[in-house]
Amino acid sequence: MKEARATLRAAGIADPGRDARLLLASACGLSAEQLIAAGDAPVSDEEEARFAAFIARRVAREPVVRILGEAEFWGLSFLVRPEVLTPRPETEHAVEQALAFLGPARRGEPLVFADLGTGSGAIAVALLRELGQARCIAVDLSAAALELARENAARHGVDARFLPFQGDFRDLAQAVAPQSLTFIVSNPPYIESDVVATLMPEVECFDPRMALDGGEDGLTAYRAIAEVAPEFLKPGGALILEIGAGQADNVTALLKENGLSACSETVDLAGIVRVVSARKACDDSVADAAFACRNAKK
Numbered sequence: 371m372k373e374a375r376a377t378l379r380a381a382g383i384a385d386p387g388r389d390a391r392l393l394l395a396s397a398c399g400l401s402a403e404q405l406i407a408a409g410d411a412p413v414s415d416e417e418e419a420r421f422a423a424f425i426a427r428r429v430a431r432e433p434v435v436r437i438l439g440e441a442e443f444w445g446l447s448f449l450v451r452p453e454v455l456t457p458r459p460e461t462e463h464a465v466e467q468a469l470a471f472l473g474p475a476r477r478g479e480p481l482v483f484a485d486l487g488t489g490s491g492a493i494a495v496a497l498l499r500e501l502g503q504a505r506c507i508a509v510d511l512s513a514a515a516l517e518l519a520r521e522n523a524a525r526h527g528v529d530a531r532f533l534p535f536q537g538d539f540r541d542l543a544q545a546v547a548p549q550s551l552t553f554i555v556s557n558p559p560y561i562e563s564d565v566v567a568t569l570m571p572e573v574e575c576f577d578p579r580m581a582l583d584g585g586e587d588g589l590t591a592y593r594a595i596a597e598v599a600p601e602f603l604k605p606g607g608a609l610i611l612e613i614g615a616g617q618a619d620n621v622t623a624l625l626k627e628n629g630l631s632a633c634s635e636t637v638d639l640a641g642i643v644r645v646v647s648a649r650k651a652c653d654d655s656v657a658d659a660a661f662a663c664r665n666a667k668k
Contacts, residue, residue, distance in 0.1 A: 596630070
């Protein structure tokens with residue numbers, strides 16, 4: 371551990387003690403608690419070699435979760451592979467807003483929602499776990515990502531309600547009927563193309579570019595989603611989008627241009643707008659106003 375910490379510190383790793391501890395526990399097949407309890411128990415040659423290989427990968431700036439092959443999201447463990455974006459804690463805000471839109475009374479309804487750009491399936495699976503009768507149309511361009519998402523859905527017992535669809539957002543008509551979705555949620559690629567190469571190595575070198583690159587202005591995916599969402603949402607249905615820092619005004623404008631209203635913003639603990647939510651108009655103006663009020667500046 372001392373050698374590993376020193377090696378990681380010399381490589382500029384921000385938290386060498388934490389990373390070394392997690393990697394040693396995994397190399398020895400132990401939980402963090404079991405590692406502490408093991409104390410000075412001997413390490414086998416095989417475990418030592420595995421740990422050394424893990425440290426070498428971390429020195430090369432491969433994220434710990436990718437070395438371990440698992441990441442936690444919404445209190446659940448998800449398999450991660452090179453073909454998908456690693457689930458981020460900030461994406462949990464999108465899950466929170468979907469649940470807030472429904473409210474406790476509607477969580478048992480047999481509704482249908484869509485997760486556009488499902489990746490590892492983290493958002494879809496987290497919501498399916500919370501919504502016991504819901505079904506999710508999980509859309510992704512990558513067949514490999516959908517296969518992994520299926521595995522994660524099965525891992526958490528929701529695979530019967532997880533409905534994968536390979537295609538572009540604009541292909542949604544092949545998977546779902548118009549005006550049939552209670553809500554749509556998405557964490558699309560939103561980084562400007564020329565910024566991707568400047569990201570920290572853990573992101574730029576190990577996350578799939580397709581999941582990062584949002585086009586010249588970072589808004590390409592939002593344009594596509596804003597165009598298709600009104601057709602497939604039920605009246606009063608919600609569109610819930612994770613966004614990049616500073617994109618709230620532009621994304622909100624796109625949504626309004628496409629007929630969505632009652633837009634609201636969700637900020638994280640640092641005061642950064644992480645989620646923009648909008649609603650398809652319904653006959654109940656009071657409900658629209660309540661949606662905007664409930665979600666505004668949370």
